[in-house]
Amino acid sequence: MPNAALHELNFEIRDGMRVSWDVPVTMSDGVTLRADIFRPIEEGRYPVIMSYGCYAKGLSFQEAYAGQWEVMTRDFPAIMQGTSNKYQCWEVIDPERWVPDGYIVIRLDSRGAGRSEGVQSVWSEEEIKDYYECIEWAGEQPWSNGNVGLHGISYYGANQWHVASLQPPHLKAIIPWEGTSDWYREVFYHGGIRSGFLDLWLPRQLPMQHGYGERGRKNPNTGEPVAGPETLTDEELARNRVDKVAEVRARPLADDYYHGVIADLSKVSVPILSAANWGGQGLHLRGNIEGFTQAGSQDKWLEVHGLEHWTHYYTPYGVDLQKRFFDYFLRGVDNGWDKQPKVTLQVRHIDPGAKGSITGRFVQRGEDTWPLERTEWTRLYLQANGAGLQNEPIETSTYCEYDPTGAGATFTWPAQDKDIEITGPLAAKLFISSSTIDADIFLVVRVFDPFGAEVVFRGAMDIHTPVAQGWLRASHRRLDVERSLPYRPYHSHTVKEPLVPGEIYELDVEIWPTSVVIPAGYRLALTVRGKDYEYEGEIDQSDKTHRYPSRGVGPFVHNDPLDRPSEIFNGKVRVYTGGGYDSCLILPVIPAAQ
CATH class of the missing domain: 2.60.120.260 (Galactose-binding domain-like)
Known part of the structure; x- marks a missing residue:
C-alpha cells in the first residue's frame, strides 16, 4: 500500500481553494507518483473526485489544445462563465466548478508521465494497480470523508472500468466519460484488424512523459515543467517507456497479454454514470454501452450524446448531470437522482437543408x-x-x-x-x-x-x-x-x-x-x-x-x-x-x- 497518511499538506490559497502541488504518493514498489490536490478552504472531511492518467496534470487545456478550446468555447460560451479557467486541463474536471460545492479534486500523473517517476506503460495493468493504491490512499486521508469518486474523459474514463472491477473499498462511484472498457476490441484491434490509433497517438504523448522537463511546456500556475523536474535525453526517455506499439503488434489475438486490460465488468459494483458518444466510432462509444449493460452494479445509468468527445463534459448540461450523480452518491444529497431515467439519449435528427451538409440536432429523451x-x-x-x-x-x-x-x-x-x-x-x-x-x-x-x-x-x-x-x-x-x-x-x-x-x-x-x-x-x-x-x-x-x-x-x-x-x-x-x-x-x- 502507499505511504502513511499525510496529516498536513503544504498549500496555498488560490481562487477560493487550498491548492497543494506535486504531493508525493508512494506506491508499494517504491515508485513515487505526484498529485495536485484542490480542497475547500474550510477545514473538514470531504468526498474526493480523482483522475489518474498520462496527459500531464499541469498542462493547460487552452495552450496545449488551443484549437479544441477555441471551437468548444465559441460554440458553448457558458463554459467560460463562473470560473477563472486557470486550472482547465485536458479531459479532466475544472476544480473551480467542484471545490466550492464541497469536493476535493485530485489529479494524479500516472507512472512515468508528467511529474510522476517510473517506467511508463500506457493502457496497462500496471497503471490500474497504481490507481487502486491511489484510491485507497485518498480514502484514508484525514481531509477525506472516505468516499472516492472517479471522473474523466477517454483515457481517464477507460481506466475507471478496470480499477472498479478490482473493487477498492473506498471507491464509491464512477463517471467514465467516453472511455473504453475493452482495450483489445476498442483500442488495439477492431474486429481483429489492428487500429493505427496508438501509432498516431503515442508520439503526441512524448512531451508529457516524465523527464521531458525543460523541453516541454510549463504549468501556467506554478511555472514548473509539466513533465519534469529533470530533463532526460531521448535515449533515457526511450528506456523509461514500454514500446506499446511493438507489444500490441506482436499479439494480434486476444491472448493472456490482454487479460488485465479487458475489464471484468461483472465485478464492477459501484454506482455508474456511463457517458458515450454516437460519433465515437473507434473508441468513445462501444465501451460505455457495454459497460452499462454488462456491469454488475445495481445503480447504473447510461447517457449518450453527440459532438466532440470532450464538449459536453464541460458544458452546463454535462456538469449538471455529473454533479447531481456525485452529490447523490458521494455527499448523500437527496436531489431526486434516484428518479433519473436509467437511459438518457440525445437522439440525433437530420435537419433537411443544403445537400450533403454536416448537419443535425439532438433531442433529449429518457x-x-x-x-x-x-x-x-x-x-x-x-x-x-x-x-x-x-x-x-x-x-x-x-x-x-x-x-x-x-x-x-x-x-x-x-x-x-x-x-x-x-x-x-x-x-x-x-x-x-x-x-x-x-x-x-x-x-x-x-x-x-x-x-x-x-x-x-x-x-x-x-x-x-x-x-x-x-x-x-x-x-x-x-x-x-x-x-x-x-x-x-x-x-x-x-x-x-x-x-x-x-x-x-x-x-x-x-x-x-x-x-x-x-x-x-x-x-x-x-x-x-x-x-x-x-x-x-x-x-x-x-x-x-x-x-x-x-x-x-x-x-x-x-x-x-x-x-x-x-x-x-x-x-x-x-x-x-x-x-x-x-x-x-x-x-x-x-x-x-x-
Whole structure:
C-alpha cells in the first residue's frame, strides 16, 4: 500500500481553494507518483473526485489544445462563465466548478508521465494497480470523508472500468466519460484488424512523459515543467517507456497479454454514470454501452450524446448531470437522482437543408432500458443484383464482387415515405468468399439526402462521421456463443482460421451502436469495403476542431502493412445474396410515438 497518511499538506490559497502541488504518493514498489490536490478552504472531511492518467496534470487545456478550446468555447460560451479557467486541463474536471460545492479534486500523473517517476506503460495493468493504491490512499486521508469518486474523459474514463472491477473499498462511484472498457476490441484491434490509433497517438504523448522537463511546456500556475523536474535525453526517455506499439503488434489475438486490460465488468459494483458518444466510432462509444449493460452494479445509468468527445463534459448540461450523480452518491444529497431515467439519449435528427451538409440536432429523451424495449428488430436483405436493401429475402442466389482497394459495394434502401428512427446496436450477417486466405470487412452505415449527397455528422474525433461503422477480419469469425446476441455478435479473437480461396463463409459482423432519425425522402445505405471509410466531400483545412485529418475515421485508421499485407488483403471479395445466402443488415427501428 502507499505511504502513511499525510496529516498536513503544504498549500496555498488560490481562487477560493487550498491548492497543494506535486504531493508525493508512494506506491508499494517504491515508485513515487505526484498529485495536485484542490480542497475547500474550510477545514473538514470531504468526498474526493480523482483522475489518474498520462496527459500531464499541469498542462493547460487552452495552450496545449488551443484549437479544441477555441471551437468548444465559441460554440458553448457558458463554459467560460463562473470560473477563472486557470486550472482547465485536458479531459479532466475544472476544480473551480467542484471545490466550492464541497469536493476535493485530485489529479494524479500516472507512472512515468508528467511529474510522476517510473517506467511508463500506457493502457496497462500496471497503471490500474497504481490507481487502486491511489484510491485507497485518498480514502484514508484525514481531509477525506472516505468516499472516492472517479471522473474523466477517454483515457481517464477507460481506466475507471478496470480499477472498479478490482473493487477498492473506498471507491464509491464512477463517471467514465467516453472511455473504453475493452482495450483489445476498442483500442488495439477492431474486429481483429489492428487500429493505427496508438501509432498516431503515442508520439503526441512524448512531451508529457516524465523527464521531458525543460523541453516541454510549463504549468501556467506554478511555472514548473509539466513533465519534469529533470530533463532526460531521448535515449533515457526511450528506456523509461514500454514500446506499446511493438507489444500490441506482436499479439494480434486476444491472448493472456490482454487479460488485465479487458475489464471484468461483472465485478464492477459501484454506482455508474456511463457517458458515450454516437460519433465515437473507434473508441468513445462501444465501451460505455457495454459497460452499462454488462456491469454488475445495481445503480447504473447510461447517457449518450453527440459532438466532440470532450464538449459536453464541460458544458452546463454535462456538469449538471455529473454533479447531481456525485452529490447523490458521494455527499448523500437527496436531489431526486434516484428518479433519473436509467437511459438518457440525445437522439440525433437530420435537419433537411443544403445537400450533403454536416448537419443535425439532438433531442433529449429518457428511456428505461438499453436496447430500447420497443425496438423492432428489422432485417434488410442485401440484393447483389441491383445493389439494394429490401425487407424480404431474395429467392435467387447471386453475388457482387469488389476490389478491397476501391470504394467497395454499396447497398441502398429505397427512400421511405415517413421518418424512420434507428436507435440501438446494429449487426450484419454476410456470406462472402475471398480470392485469398483472408479478408478484412469494413462496414459503413450511411444516409444520403434526396439529391444523392451523403449526410455526415460532427463526431467524437472527426467532423465527418457516417451513421455507424463495424469491422471484422474473416479469419477471426469465430463467435463466443455464450456472449453473443442476435443484434450484437461477440467474437472470441482467440484463434485464427484462414479461408480457403473461393469457398463461401458466413460472417456475423458487429456494427457499433447509433441513433438517427432519417427524414422521409432520405435513403439509408450499407457499404461493404476492404479499407477504411473516406468522406468524399470537401475538407475545410482551416477547421481546428480535431487534431487529426477529418476524413471520416479520425485517428482510427487500419492501414498497417504488417497487419494487412497486400498479397492477402487486396484479393477480390464476393458478397453472396439470396437463395439461402441471406446476407442482411440488422437494424434497431424505433416505432414512432402514438
